[in-house]
Amino acid sequence: MTTPPLPRRLLAEYLGSALLAAIVIGSGIMATTLTPDVGVQLLINALATAMGLTVLILVFGPVGGAHFNPAVTLAIATLGGMRWRDAPAYVVAQIAGCASGAILGNAMFALPAVTISTTARATGANLLAEVVAAAGLVLVILALVRSNRLDWVAPAVGAYIGSAYFFTASTSFANPAITIGRMLSDTFAGIAPASAPPFIAAQLLGAAIAVGLAVLLYPRTVIVVAETPRDPDEPGTLTDAAAKHGYRVDLQMGLTR
Numbered sequence: 001m002t003t004p005p006l007p008r009r010l011l012a013e014y015l016g017s018a019l020l021a022a023i024v025i026g027s028g029i030m031a032t033t034l035t036p037d038v039g040v041q042l043l044i045n046a047l048a049t050a051m052g053l054t055v056l057i058l059v060f061g062p063v064g065g066a067h068f069n070p071a072v073t074l075a076i077a078t079l080g081g082m083r084w085r086d087a088p089a090y091v092v093a094q095i096a097g098c099a100s101g102a103i104l105g106n107a108m109f110a111l112p113a114v115t116i117s118t119t120a121r122a123t124g125a126n127l128l129a130e131v132v133a134a135a136g137l138v139l140v141i142l143a144l145v146r147s148n149r150l151d152w153v154a155p156a157v158g159a160y161i162g163s164a165y166f167f168t169a170s171t172s173f174a175n176p177a178i179t180i181g182r183m184l185s186d187t188f189a190g191i192a193p194a195s196a197p198p199f200i201a202a203q204l205l206g207a208a209i210a211v212g213l214a215v216l217l218y219p220r221t222v223i224v225v226a227e228t229p230r231d232p233d234e235p236g237t238l239t240d241a242a243a244k245h246g247y248r249v250d251l252q253m254g255l256t257r
Contacts, residue, residue: 006089009063009065009086010090012060012063012064012066013060013064013065013066013067013068013094013097014094015060015097016057016060016066016068017094017097017101017177017181018097018100018101019052019101020049020053020056020068020097020098020178021099021100021101021104021105022101022104022105022108023048023052023053023056023101023105024048024101024105024182024189025106025181025185025189025190026104027045027048027049027052028045029111029185029187029188029189030048030109031044032187042166042171045165045188046162046165046171049161049162049165050158050159050161050162053068053158053161054155054157056068057154057158058154061153061154064090065082066153066154068094068097068175068177069137069175069176069177069178070090070094070175070176071134071138071174071175071176071203071206071207072138072141072175072207073087073090073094074091074204074207075138075142075207075210075214076142076145078211079142079211079214079215091177095176095180098180098182099181099184101181102181102182102183102185105185106184106185111187115184115185115187116184116186116192117182117183117187117190117191117192117193118190119190119192119195120192120194120195121192121195122194122195122198122199123169127170127198127199127202128169129168129169129170129172130168130172130173130174130202130206131205131209133173133174133203133206134175134205134207135207135210136160136174136206136210137160137161137174138207138211139210139213139214140156140157140160141157142211142214142218143214143217143218161174170199173191175203176199176200176204179200180196183196
């Protein structure tokens, strides 16, 4: 399977990130209009996000990989799953998408397009929770990718995020792009701009921990594919090129027969 052109992948990342932010913010707003019970509000927000994220991965995964998250993109690039030169464009698309989705979420509930959040969240407990949340999310993804269980990524990620809403003190942002988007909505899911940088730092630390754990737990990943050497002028990643020919791509050991 040939990797889609970069513009198409970036469009998928932008749309998926925008819809994810709209789901997170919109469901939070809806929850507060339905009930004054904070626990029920969190449950509504968690279920909507978990189910929505699962669907978004299924829809956009075949095009751009459905990262929707700079921490995921950087982790995958670190382990050779995508070209480093594509990573910055992915991150920009994700941030732009989440910002657009936040505006859409506000607009759907007749709120001003941008309302800067006043919810301070950067406590020590929340920052620790973000390290754990991001590490767990990225590890789930890397574990499934490196063990060739890609069909499980969508349900596993959705289930993890749904549970992490409740077992982490921060309610599991676990995503620098969505953190930036949530600054633009002074609603249930918002985060004050002053809290965003430490949250993002904690998320990136968690992703780095996940990369190390993935290498330790899954040190050798082999993808069985086809039988002639790669054309050096052929577009796409090494894995994509090999998939059209006769090689196995080992993300740790290189190209082998």
